[in-house]
Amino acid sequence: xxxxxxxxxxxxxxxxxxxxxxxxxxxxxxxxxxxxxxxxxxxxxxxxxxxxxxxxxxxxxxxxxxxxxxxxxxxxxxxxxxxxxxxxxxxxxxxxxxxxxxxxxxxxxxxxxxxxxxxxxxxxxxxxxxxxxxxxxxxxxxxxxxxxxxxxxxxxxxxxxxxxxxxxx
Amino acid sequence: xxxxxxxxxxxxxxxxxxxxxxxxxxxxxxxxxxxxxxxxxxxxxxxxxxxxxxxxxxxxxxxxxxxxxxxxxxxxxxxxxxxxxxxxxxxxxxxxxxxxxxxxxxxxxxxxxxxxxxxxxxxxxxxxxxxxxxxxxxxxxxxxxxxxxxxxxxxxxx
Numbered sequence: 001x002x003x004x005x006x007x008x009x010x011x012x013x014x015x016x017x018x019x020x021x022x023x024x025x026x027x028x029x030x031x032x033x034x035x036x037x038x039x040x041x042x043x044x045x046x047x048x049x050x051x052x053x054x055x056x057x058x059x060x061x062x063x064x065x066x067x068x069x070x071x072x073x074x075x076x077x078x079x080x081x082x083x084x085x086x087x088x089x090x091x092x093x094x095x096x097x098x099x100x101x102x103x104x105x106x107x108x109x110x111x112x113x114x115x116x117x118x119x120x121x122x123x124x125x126x127x128x129x130x131x132x133x134x135x136x137x138x139x140x141x142x143x144x145x146x147x148x149x150x151x152x153x154x155x156x157x158x159x160x161x162x163x164x165x166x167x168x169x
Numbered sequence: 170x171x172x173x174x175x176x177x178x179x180x181x182x183x184x185x186x187x188x189x190x191x192x193x194x195x196x197x198x199x200x201x202x203x204x205x206x207x208x209x210x211x212x213x214x215x216x217x218x219x220x221x222x223x224x225x226x227x228x229x230x231x232x233x234x235x236x237x238x239x240x241x242x243x244x245x246x247x248x249x250x251x252x253x254x255x256x257x258x259x260x261x262x263x264x265x266x267x268x269x270x271x272x273x274x275x276x277x278x279x280x281x282x283x284x285x286x287x288x289x290x291x292x293x294x295x296x297x298x299x300x301x302x303x304x305x306x307x308x309x310x311x312x313x314x315x316x317x318x319x320x321x322x323x324x325x326x327x
Contacts, residue, residue: 030235030327035196037239037320039252041209041218041305043260045313048215077214078258079312 047076047166049085054145056100059109061152066109068145069117074166075138081169086125087113087143090160100147102156109158111147119146125165194228194290194297194324205322207264207303218305221269224282224298226324228290234297236325237285239264239276242318250277252316260311262303264320269302276301 054070074085092099092108099108115121123143197203207222228234244251244259251259266274266282276282284299 030325031193033194033196033324033326035322035324036204037207037222037264037322038204039207039209039242039250039262039303039318039320040316041212041252041260041262042315043212043254043311043313046213046215075214075310077313078310 043077045077045080045168047074047080047082047168049074049164049166051143051164054143056111056145056147059147059149059151059153059158061150064149066111066147066149067119070143070145072141072143072164073138074141076166076168083167083169084165085141086165086167087123088125088163088165090162092160098160098162100158100160102154102158105154105156107151107153109147109151109153111145111160113162114144114146117142117144119144194226194232194234194326196226196322209262209303209305212260212305212309214310215307217307219269220303221300222303224284224301226285226297227294228297228326229294230290230292232290232295232326234285234288234290234324234326236279236281236323237298238279238281238323238325240321240323241277242320244318250318250320252318254312254314254316256314258311258314258316260305260309260316262305262318265302265304267302268300269304 050073052071054068056066056068059066072085074082076082089096090098092101094108094110097110098112099110101108112119113123115123196205205222205224207220209218209220212218224237226234226237242250244253246259249261250264251261253259264276266276266280274280282299282301285297288297290297
């Protein structure tokens with residue numbers, strides 16, 4: 001009664017010895033060393049912005065306003081706090097009024113950029129459409145342009161270039 | 170004139186000095202760093218980052234390096250190495266077997282860079298190896314902060 005549990009224990013002990021005896025000769029020819037490769041970077045907040053071309057409807061002195069819209073895409077590092085997305089008055093501004101201009105002509109067509117399709121709230125350098133913080137995916141905005149009718153100008157293609165400034169912390 | 174009783178000059182004797190030198194390799198060389206370092210500096214979402222790092226092994230004379238492999242680091246997932254900011258944000262990156270200008274094969278699995286293929290240490294403590302490249306793709310969006318990873322390298326030699 002007392003001795004029988006001892007027998008299986010002895011058997012397992014000898015099995016262990018055999019395993020050790022077989023394992024020893026295997027580790028012979030090649031050797032191994034190890035080390036570490038430390039990898040690091042510092043992620044800093046950043047934003048990028050792009051815009052589609054804003055093409056306005058054909059303009060004539062007789063017709064009403066000419067309008068159009070474009071899409072702005074702002075992409076920032078996760079958790080970046082964006083303070084503003086501003087639009088300046090373009091390359092041909094006259095006292096803070098943006099102007100379309102045809103190369104070679106002195107004539108200008110005044111226009112303005114808006115945050116809404118009803119052309120009520122102007123989109124200026126200091127303005128931004130909405131609370132804009134802690135975004136994780138690209139944020140897309142639509143900017144609306146409107147040039148009031150009534151200007152009698154030569155036929156041509158009138159263009160402007162507006163700078164977009166994203167301010168973030 | 171002295172009368173030396175010690176016999177003619179020169180006197181000759183031998184002393185046997187012996188030591189057993191074992192082949193060995195390590196990444197640390199003298200006052201050098203304790204490990205290799207791949208430092209990307211700063212990373213911004215809008216642009217890719219890359220950095221060339223030196224991959225130097227110091228081996229005893231006659232050591233033949235057969236392979237140098239890298240594991241997936243501490244945050245390997247979806248077949249990609251990642252750095253972590255310690256707050257569960259991950260930033261994926263890649264390691265290539267060549268310097269950045271020419272690197273196009275990833276250093277993973279059983280891969281060994283050309284600089285380590287069948288090289289033999291020729292002096293007492295040779296510096297073997299060359300350079301490899303790490304990259305972070307543009308558009309990897311992770312919150313600002315310090316990100317790091319530790320990759321274990323394994324050197325097989327005879």
